[in-house]
Amino acid sequence: MSGVGKDAGSDSGTMMTKTVKLAWGSVAVGLIVLAIKTLAWSMTGSVALLSDALESIVNVATAVAALLAVRWAARPADDDHPFGHHKAEYFSAVLEGVLIVIAAILILREAYAGFLDPQPLGQVWSGLGVNLSASVLNGVWCWVLLRQGRALRSPALVADGHHLLSDVISSVGVTLGVVAAILTGWFWLDPALAAIVAVNILWSGWKVIRSSVGGLMDESVPESDLAVMRELISANADGAVEAHDLRARHAGSATFVEFHLVVPGEMTVDEAHGICDRLELALQEEIHGATVTIHVEPDHKAKHTGIVVL
Incomplete structure (x- = not known):
């Protein structure tokens, strides 16, 4: 004997509508942040800020992946998928984890190039101010995604939130590295902080992949x-x-x-x-x-x- 009450079905539909709206919001925020961080990098020429902008490209890609996943997951059950399309979100979360890892590798590559040929920085304080505005926006949206994603039981939104959290952490590290490089004249600190941030991002990507694979493997609830x-x-x-x-x-x-x-x-x-x-x-x-x-x-x-x- 089984069933889902009418009220439960209605609540599920409302939750999915909110999830799709939040996914659209992630795409919009990702594009805005990418534009801001690219501007900050062009102003300073900082390898660390370039790495920050590179990660934002991945943010946009993962936001689009999350949007497609939640829209697919919102489709009702059919003859071919009698249990619904809910697991589509896990595929998105796995993809996000992979893209996070790719972003970290790209950042390590730029950091290595910076180590080989450290360069003085340009409009540092103005560039950092611009970059800080992007970090604030990311931080606010990260909080929204994690809070709402957990409430709506959306793996894709939670994964996207964790991704943005890693971006916020990396931005803080980047800012500290750039400031230290300017104050000390040790310009190799710029790529050094970028490399440390990349390692942190790798760990974040692994956690996202691990939790998503658990869902795909029908892992028991806690x-x-x-x-x-x-x-x-x-x-x-x-x-x-x-x-x-x-x-x-x-x-x-x-x-x-x-x-x-x-x-x-x-x-x-x-x-x-x-x-x-x-x-x-x-x-x-x-x-x-x-x-x-x-x-x-x-x-x-x-x-x-x-x-x-x-």
């Missing part, structure tokens, strides 16, 4: 989430004997929950169905986007090791 589900089932299964074999996984903004419900052998189908409806409603109210599948069994199938009904 134990804390399973504990909440057990409590809900125990408190709302009055009339049943026990529940066991609880399994749950995330697929983008959706959560699939499955378990076996043991009921007295003499209970009618209508009574068992009523318990299932009550359980589905309780789980869907607590877990947005939940799709619940319940396998009803007679009492001689009890394992006495599952969820005890309160």
Whole structure:
């Protein structure tokens, strides 16, 4: 017995609409930041600021990838994809992780060239001021993406937020490197800080890829989430004997929950169905986007090791 309530479906559609709007916002912010950082680099000639601009190109590419993914994930289930298209977001997140790694490699290449031939910098303070405005914009949008992405259960938006966070961190490092190079006259500090930032970006890319692959491999939800589900089932299964074999996984903004419900052998189908409806409603109210599948069994199938009904 399974189902998704009408209210849950409506909430899911609203969440997906917000996700698409945020993805469009990421593309717009990415283009603005790229233009600002390119201007800052042209003003100073700094290798570190060039690396910052290179990363922004990847930001735009990943924002576009996230937009395409969330739009695809928003499509309803069909005959070929009866469980929906939610996992499309994980592909985007993996791509973002790969692009983050590529950005780091490009930055290391520019840093190496800077080490070989350090150059004095141009309009440093003006350029840093311009670059700082881009960092502030990125920081604000990063906070929006991480907060809303987690609330909307969107792996693509969360990955994009982490990517922007790495960009903000790298921008801070770049700024410190450029300032130190000017104050000390050690212009090799410019590419040195760019190289350190690149290593940090590599680590960020690996974390994004790791979390996304877990979703593609149907990794179980965290134990804390399973504990909440057990409590809900125990408190709302009055009339049943026990529940066991609880399994749950995330697929983008959706959560699939499955378990076996043991009921007295003499209970009618209508009574068992009523318990299932009550359980589905309780789980869907607590877990947005939940799709619940319940396998009803007679009492001689009890394992006495599952969820005890309160």
